[in-house]
Every structure is written in structure tokens, then in C-alpha cells.
Amino acid sequence: MRTLTEQDIRGSFINCSKGEAKRLAVPRDLDERPWDDLDFLGWRDPGAPDRSYLVTEREDRLVGVAMRFQPARRGFLHRSMCSLCLTTHPRGGVALMTARKAGPAGREGNSVGAYMCTDLACSLYLRGRKVPETGARFEESLTLEEQIARTRGNLSAFLDKL
């Protein structure tokens, strides 16, 4: 994806108020992110451990989503798989991210959840730039390009529900 600025990011959020988008923690190392290898930028909020965010491009438009992070329950899901990149991680490596829906549905408290890599580094796992701790990626018969297309499709399907 293209290189984003803090301003791009703050202006992209579809499911939080302008005030929240202005205050939320944007990564400080945007210049050093491997943009060419990212399908989306995802990050955790260092000041609010239950919050995470992702920003991606859809038809040349930026879409940012604020999410709540739900740690895996005790004794539940020893290994689980990210619904975006299909990487399997040991417990803690995948979390249920819930996002408030955009607009009135969100104000009424409706949200959408999906299991995602807790560190939101899906793009890097796909490309082998990051290796899951003791988890693994399936032996894929798909090419990297196909896997990237699938991940983007999965992300798109999630965004469509918001």
C-alpha cells in the first residue's frame, strides 16, 4: 500500500468519532514501515492495551477501523487461526477483534468481530518477513500473490460488515 501520513490515518476512520480519531495513538515510526509489503497497517494502542486499529486502501480510498481487543479466554483456543491471513498461532497470538459498526448501527451498540493476528502483522507473515513464534502457516498450494489476494478478500469481507 502507499505510504501513509499521520493525517491520512486520522482522517480514515469510519467507526469512531472525529474526536476519537484525533486522539488515538498513531505509530510514530511511519517512515520506517515496510509499506510495499503491507496489505494494511495494523497496530495496538500502547496506552490502551484493549484497543487496536487498522487502516487499508479500498478502491483508492483509505478505510480505518478502530477495534477492541478481546484476549482469549482461559483454557479456550489453545491454537487458533487468523481469519485474514490464515496463520495459526499459539494462544495469545490470535485475538478476537471487535469493531463497532459505522454510523447509526454502531451508535446503537452493534459490532462485528473477527479473529486476527494479535500483532496485526498478517502482511508480514504472508510474505515470510515475520515467522509465528511456535505456530505455523499451512503448506499452501496457492502462490504468494493468490494468498495476498485471499487475505485482502477476507479483510474486505470484514469491512463490508461494518
Ligand SMILES: [Zn+2]
Ligand atoms: Zn493474520
